[in-house]
Amino acid sequence: xxxxxxxxxxxxxxxxxxxxxxxxxxxxxxxxxxxxxxxxxxxxxxxxxxxxxxxxxxxxxxxxxxxxxxxxxxxxxxxxxxxxxxxxxxxxxxxxxxxxxxxxxxxxxxxxxxxxxxxxxxxxxxxxxxxxxxxxxxxxxxxxxxxxxxxxxxxx
Amino acid sequence: xxxxxxxxxxxxxxxxxxxxxxxxxxxxxxxxxxxxxxxxxxxxxxxxxxxxxxxxxxxxxxxxxxxxxxxxxxxxxxxxxxxxxxxxxxxxxxxxxxxxxxxxxxxxxxxxxxxxxxxxxxxxxxxxxxxxxxxxxxx
Numbered sequence: 328x329x330x331x332x333x334x335x336x337x338x339x340x341x342x343x344x345x346x347x348x349x350x351x352x353x354x355x356x357x358x359x360x361x362x363x364x365x366x367x368x369x370x371x372x373x374x375x376x377x378x379x380x381x382x383x384x385x386x387x388x389x390x391x392x393x394x395x396x397x398x399x400x401x402x403x404x405x406x407x408x409x410x411x412x413x414x415x416x417x418x419x420x421x422x423x424x425x426x427x428x429x430x431x432x433x434x435x436x437x438x439x440x441x442x443x444x445x446x447x448x449x450x451x452x453x454x455x456x457x458x459x460x461x462x463x464x465x466x467x468x469x470x471x472x473x474x475x476x477x478x479x480x481x482x483x
Numbered sequence: 484x485x486x487x488x489x490x491x492x493x494x495x496x497x498x499x500x501x502x503x504x505x506x507x508x509x510x511x512x513x514x515x516x517x518x519x520x521x522x523x524x525x526x527x528x529x530x531x532x533x534x535x536x537x538x539x540x541x542x543x544x545x546x547x548x549x550x551x552x553x554x555x556x557x558x559x560x561x562x563x564x565x566x567x568x569x570x571x572x573x574x575x576x577x578x579x580x581x582x583x584x585x586x587x588x589x590x591x592x593x594x595x596x597x598x599x600x601x602x603x604x605x606x607x608x609x610x611x612x613x614x615x616x617x618x619x620x621x622x
Contacts, residue, residue, distance in 0.1 A: 351599065353600050353606070356609055361501055363497050450529055455528060465502075472494050472495070473496050
C-alpha cells in the first residue's frame with residue numbers, strides 16, 4: 328500500500344512538472360537528457376515525417392498549446408508550425424538558432440537550373456556542431472530553471 | 484521570476500552530466516591528411532565537417548531529395564579526375580539509383596549518415612554514430 332502511494336505521489340509530481348514540446352528527434356534527444364527526472368518532453372515530428380515536409384495535425388496543435396515551452400530549430404525551419412506558434416505568448420518558444428554562434432547560410436537551390444532565384448538561407452542542421460550543442464544546452468537549462476512552477480500548476 | 488529550488492537543482496545536475504558526457508563522446512579525432520574529397524548528398528553535414536576542420540568536401544544539393552542535376556553530376560565526375568574521393572555520404576536511406584550510379588562511377592563507397600538519429604538510443608549514441616560513419620568514410 329505504501330509503495331502504491333509512493334508511486335502515485337511520484338507520478339503526480341511528473342504530471343505537475345513543466346510541459347515541454349520539441350520539434351525534431353535530435354533536439355528532443357538533448358532536451359530529454361536535460362529534463363531527466365523532472366519531465367518527459369513531447370516529440371512533435373515523429374520518425375515517419377521530416378521537418379522539411381510535414382503537415383500539422385490537431386495532435387501537434389494540442390501539444391503546442393498545452394506546452395509551457397516549445398523548442399524549435401529556427402523560425403524559418405518548422406514552417407508547418409508557424410501559424411500556431413505565432414499565437415503563442417513571447418517566452419514560450421525557444422529557438423535552437425538563437426543560441427547558436429556558428430551559423431552557415433547556404434544558397435537555396437530548389438531550382439538548380441535557375442540561378443536567378445538563388446537566395447541565402449540558414450542551413451538548419453545546427454545540432455551537428457559541438458559548440459552550438461553546448462550553447463543550446465546551457466541556455467535551455469537556464470530557461471527551464473526560470474519557469475515559474477506556480478504558473479505551471481495553473482495550466483493543469 | 485520564482486525558481487523552483489528542487490527542479491533548479493535537478494536541471495543543473497542534468498546539465499553538468501550532459502556537458503561532461505558529451506565532452507567525452509565528442510572528443511574524437513577526425514583527420515583527412517590525404518585531402519580526400521567527401522561528396523555530400525546534402526548540406527546537412529556541413530556543420531559537422533567544419534567543426535572537425537575537414538575542409539575538403541563537395542555538396543551535391545541543399546535539399547535531401549536525392550536529386551542531382553546533370554550539370555552537378557558532371558561537375559563531380561570532373562572533380563574526381565585528379566582527386567581522391569573519400570566517399571559519397573547520403574543522409575536519407577532511400578538508396579537513390581542516381582546516387583548509387585554516381586558512387587559506382589566514382590569508384591567509392593556510399594555511406595549512410597543518419598542526421599536525425601532514428602535508431603539511436605540517446606544523443607551521445609547519435610553523435611558517436613555520426614562520428615564513426617565519417618571516420619569510416621575518411622579511412
